Amino acid sequence: MAPLSPYTYIQCPCSDPGNLSSATRSSNPSSPADEDCFDPRAPRSNYSLYPLEYLLFCDDCHQIRCPRCVAEEIVAYYCPSCLFEVPSSNLKSEGNRCTRSCFQCPVCIGPLSVSSLETQPESNLLSAPDNAPAPHTGPYILSCSYCNWSSTEIGITFDKPNNIHAQLAKQRNGGTTRLTAKERKDRRKDMAQSGLRSQSPTPASPAATSGTGQTQEPLDLETQFTNLKTFYQRQLAESNSSHGSSMDLSSLGDLGFASPNSLSRIMSIYTGGGLHDKKAKARAGVMREALSPDEGLQLSDLDESPAIAHLHTHGHAGTITTEQRLAQPPNLGEPHLHGATRFESTLRPIPYLLRTKRSKRCPICRHIISKPEAKVQTTRFRIRLVAGSYIPSITIKPLNNPAALPETLEPLKPVQYVLTFKNPIFDPVKITLASPSKTPGRFGSKVTVLCPQFEIDANTDVWDEALKDGGDASGTSRKRQQQQQQQRRGDDGGQQAEAGKIWERGRNWVSIVVEVVPASLRLDRLATTTTGKGQDERETKEVRDDDDEEEEEEEEEEEQEDRKGKKAIVDTSPLKEDEDVLEIPMFVRIEWEADSVGDDMLGGGSSAPARDKDVKEKRELAYWCVLGLGRVRQD
């Protein structure tokens, strides 16, 4: 198994339902012991933990926002292959796929390119005179340069190298022509008119129409839908006029598909709500179903002998996979897709699905927190409030030998990690950390944060820094090298990470050491020795300024063990997925003094008492995060 590189995930406040009602966390978030310790393995945590890069920040609410809670708005639609923007008005008429010549291979989803059949490499091209324009006369094909599939395999070629989408719409596999959407619409109109004429004297019977040859060609989806729609609309109108007064059977009739009520409800769902007639609540009676293709009747073709014959000749190699079938575009011009595309010969090139550029709003105050430029080709953002420029980043490295990551963590063997906090804001910040002394879950690992409280200097401008060093840009690096040497010497000479002391400090960063004793993953040990430690370690070790806390801590722990030991039911089921990953929940509180810009704090309950312009405003932010260290070796 590949070694797991250490990671930090941060919890968005939206995962706590209590947080969504008020814009900020409670004004005193410093006491994680009040709440239950955050369990990174809880199913709920799946949806609330994000790497820092994925988080945005609302400047008005002073709070973290994640992809799950922001409200997205589409700024632009574009094709990911030709990168042309598609106006949203086109979307309604043409659908959500590119209508130029951008297609994906139906076999391997690689991009298809248009090439001329004439200019295949076999023809003697190398001897051609230098600048002779090769005649591109077609026919043209779509071909995949990844798997070598080409549209000739489904018998389709094109006359022109451009506007493939329209040309493809006119062809069935095998090359037979097919009506375009517009032609089908026209034909539908004709059918509707002729249908009305034939309808009015006597209801058409299936026997009658099957003879006329209209059922020879199966209805395409659009036509069938329109026919059914007009048929049901007529039925509804009739039932309104004739059964308006009879109320006796309404309660029974409402339940079936044939009831006017359920029908009008279903139609309102599928036709956009325009048909739902609220006044006619109490319509009764049973309506008949469609009986002819004019009314939208489509007999299922249950004869599978052609499919079986095809299977006989082509074998399983000729069939398609579920993924290939799912990737197929809805093909409105063809009979219903159900079961239709089971063979490679029925595959169609896949027009690229459009992609979007989206802006994001804060779910609480509705301010925009991210907004890309609308132009497809530009990567600039008008607004981009990312959490990384507000809250410190946390990087994790093993203290000894930071270059090489250990494959796995050795159980019951203490290891030390260096956590580096980097302050992105232009004010110094005070950081307070709290973590449970034992990680939650069945296999609790011991955690000791050696320096849970420290200050980080402001993120000064790089230029300020350069000036401070007398314009010598390498000054910082020299300092660093010295530090490194010191550190190296420290490693050799036994410089220990001391409790209460930070490990290393730089311009806008501070490193501290965390000691971890990974738990043993042995289930038998779980049953005997860790009974007391419980499955649900809820107690959080709170860290305060004073250092003489430890004894108290231990007492607490013992007490707790006693308490839990009595009712311990040991879960000795086998190791669950990722249960061997050592994750430390950590509560981070950041306090700083920002220039009060007199900004209006939206959403009451904000933690800003001072509003004077020249007074520094006290700010704080607190959140849970998870430090993932690696997998514990199974002993």
Place this chain on the structure above:
Amino acid sequence: MSRRPPRGEYIETDTGNKVARKATLVGTQNIILGGKTVIQPEVMIRGDLIRSVQAQSSSGGAPASNTAVAIGRYCFLSRGCCLRPPGRLYKGAFTYMPLRIGDHVFVGPGSVVQAAFIGNHVHIGSKVAVGESAIIKDYVRILDGSVVPPNMVIPSFSVVAGQPARVIGEVPEGGHEAFELRDLYKTVGNNPQPAPS
């Protein structure tokens, strides 16, 4: 780090390029480096594969150059990767087309790149194959082991993986800075500096 070759492992140019002595650059006169680009040992750049058919772009006024590979600033070509101009049929005859690479482009170890164009801020993982004439726009991350099919266009802010490669995700708003390669540039060369924490 203590045992360095006496002459220094890298040749450092005036514009700050760091080219490993053990890199193979064929047809150097057709390779343009924008500056501050790192080329690690065992990298191969095929500058010899130049256009054999000249585009008659007299109207454009662009100098008819023989550039085969053009690389921008702060690019990082990891050990054992290969840059190769794409070949294709142009007006019926086979020719190579130039491979153009923007700034802050990372190419992972063992990857083979035959793209036509790579934008700025692109991360190509290790053991990736980028097929001929692919176009990779800005802020794209291609995960390890991907095979980007020939002619594929990858739009900005895509995370790409698989064989054949497909877009599997989006680069988040907070992930733009991670593409910066200025710090990485400082960590290699004859005077490597430690990475800032």
